[in-house]
Amino acid sequence: MTQSVSARFGLGQIVRHRDAGFRGVIIDVDPVFAGQPGATGPISPDQPFYQVLALEADGGFMAYAPEDALEHDPDLAALTRDAERQFFTIDKGGHHAPRAQAIH
Numbered sequence: 001m002t003q004s005v006s007a008r009f010g011l012g013q014i015v016r017h018r019d020a021g022f023r024g025v026i027i028d029v030d031p032v033f034a035g036q037p038g039a040t041g042p043i044s045p046d047q048p049f050y051q052v053l054a055l056e057a058d059g060g061f062m063a064y065a066p067e068d069a070l071e072h073d074p075d076l077a078a079l080t081r082d083a084e085r086q087f088f089t090i091d092k093g094g095h096h097a098p099r100a101q102a103i104h
Contacts, residue, residue, distance in 0.1 A: 007031070007048040008067055012088075012095035015052065016073040017065055023073050024054035024063065025088065033066070043068070 009015055013026045033045030048067045054060055 007050075009048075009050060009070060009072070010095070012091070014073045015050070015070045017052070017054075017063065018069055018071055020063075020069075022052075022054040022056065022063065024052040024060075027051050027053050035064075040066070 007029045009026050009029070011026055011029065014023065015026060016023045028051035030049045030051075032047065033040055033049050037045075043066050050065050050067065050070065052063045052065055052070075054063055
């Protein structure tokens with residue numbers, strides 16, 4: 001029997017990493033950890049993992065984070081209007097997606 005996994009966050013959703021404190025936008029979702037077995041250490045690999053594009057004042061970076069470490073971030077102030085226009089398309093619902101990838 002196959003176990004069904006449901007992701008808590010969707011593409012384009014703005015999240016905050018609880019431990020590292022960065023804010024970013026979800027740009028991809030894996031239903032479980034997609035790296036080398038055992039590479040997550042004490043973090044369970046049997047949960048959704050997210051590619052997060054984190055934007056900071058001095059630029060951005062990509063992070064691969066487990067669902068347990070992320071929380072919804074309603075504070076859109078972390079994303080400036082200039083960054084929105086430069087990096088993302090925004091649908092009528094306010095969901096952000098990288099310009100190179102359509103909102104699903």
